Amino acid sequence: xxxxxxxxxxxxxxxxxxxxxxxxxxxxxxxxxxxxxxxxxxxxxxxxxxxxxxxxxxxxxxxxxxxxxxxxxxxxxxxxxxxxxxxxxxxxxxxxxxxxxxxxxxxxxxxxxxxxxxxxxxxxxxxxxxxxxxxxxxx
Numbered sequence: 157x158x159x160x161x162x163x164x165x166x167x168x169x170x171x172x173x174x175x176x177x178x179x180x181x182x183x184x185x186x187x188x189x190x191x192x193x194x195x196x197x198x199x200x201x202x203x204x205x206x207x208x209x210x211x212x213x214x215x216x217x218x219x220x221x222x223x224x225x226x227x228x229x230x231x232x233x234x235x236x237x238x239x240x241x242x243x244x245x246x247x248x249x250x251x252x253x254x255x256x257x258x259x260x261x262x263x264x265x266x267x268x269x270x271x272x273x274x275x276x277x278x279x280x281x282x283x284x285x286x287x288x289x290x291x292x293x294x295x
Contacts, residue, residue, distance in 0.1 A: 166225065176211060180208065180211050180212060183208040191278065198282065202279070
């Protein structure tokens with residue numbers, strides 16, 4: 157594959173990710189709207205939040221793939237403002253390389269788990285079911 161068609165493919169893939177991020181925000185809005193409607197619908201929220209989660213996972217996977225492809229492309233570092241000298245290979249050209257190189261998303265997974273737990277509790281409260289220590293009490 158020629159470098160030019162490879163670049164075109166990357167740009168098209170990033171454009172698709174960008175469009176999916178807009179869809180992700182719309183899906184989040186739909187999920188929140190179902191909770192604020194009268195009466196709130198737990199099944200509609202579960203459906204919308206499931207779509208949100210699936211789309212978010214898809215976006216994360218594709219962005220990680222793009223990052224790996226950029227790392228493998230061995231793109232020369234950009235010219236900086238320090239007299240035209242280029243930064244060394246692997247410096248990231250002012251980008252936080254540590255953020256790109258991190259492969260362990262423990263904090264993100266823990267935070268996501270906390271958010272899902274909070275959403276589950278909120279849906280339970282809104283639907284009249286109250287969960288205490290794993291026991292469901294009908295309210």
